[in-house]
Amino acid sequence: MYRTWLLVQAVVWRALMRVGMLLHDLTSPRPPRPAFTRTIPFASSCSRRVVLHFYCPPEYQKRVQEGHRFPVVVNFHGGGFTLGSPTDDSRWAMCILNETAAVVVSVGYRRAPEHPFPAAVDDGVDALLYLAEHAAELGLDVSRVALSGFSAGGNLAVTRLVDSSSSSSVDVDSLRIVAIFSWYPILDFEQSRDHRRAMSIMPDKTLPAFLTTLFDDSYLPDHQDRTSPFASPALAQDDMLADSLPPEVFLYVCEWDMLLNEGQQFVRRLQRLGKKVRAMMIEKAPHAWDKSPNPFRDQDRVNVLYRDACADMKVIFEK
């Protein structure tokens, strides 16, 4: 009964978020649409549907035919694992296309409550395996993959931990993740939302409880799962983080977000583990500050940060 109620709420909020993103996209210049999509085929389960949305640089088809291989950014959208769609980050994709020569693949992972943890994590891993398997025909250089994500997607960018011992026939050895760009991720589900909200700088500016309860109960109905490192990477063992995360990690936190503290702690931890971490706190900004539905918002403020991130990404891809 409670799951049905969660689903009803999720369906309503998905529709509202859709409207919000339509308004968000109105701001000039309009962001690009994906050039094409691919649906990952799954033999075993016909209800499993994972669609990959491709944003491509100019002359992509021609250059693929000439044998060119593009670096890849695999992106995970936000929405508490419950809402949101792979086209929500099209302004981020536009910036990547403007500033780097990479292809952006935004993953339509399965959402909760229909598909609770670890469905989204599994879909992220399968997206990477699919891209590795089809790298030649898609013109991708999977030895240069960056992961990016926003909010819940920022969590998925960190928690997808490709298991190279998996029985898959794909040559995962060729797959190399060189960097992560994680924007205001949730990293620790063990801490209660009430506690995090109370500890935040501007509790009134944090996501309201009716949303965070919807997200957390939808994605992690089994409370034991909340301590899994694949849900809460902040709780992973040191060696697991050291081995599974790439050498370069970019982490962006918002000053008014209840996720600020766990983000900053995670940054210090990764630094101790020898990762090259670039952390940035976006001042006077609430969670998901870059996704405002106000068409008259200050998009330049967002683009400046996006462009800085993409400049670093370009350098990493060109190494």
Ligand SMILES: *[C@@H]1O[C@H](CO)[C@@H](O)[C@H](O)[C@H]1NC(C)=O
């Ligand atoms: C991308 O480039 C276009 C054309 O130069 C520009 O109008 C747009 O603002 C750029 N977008 C971002 C996010 O940098």
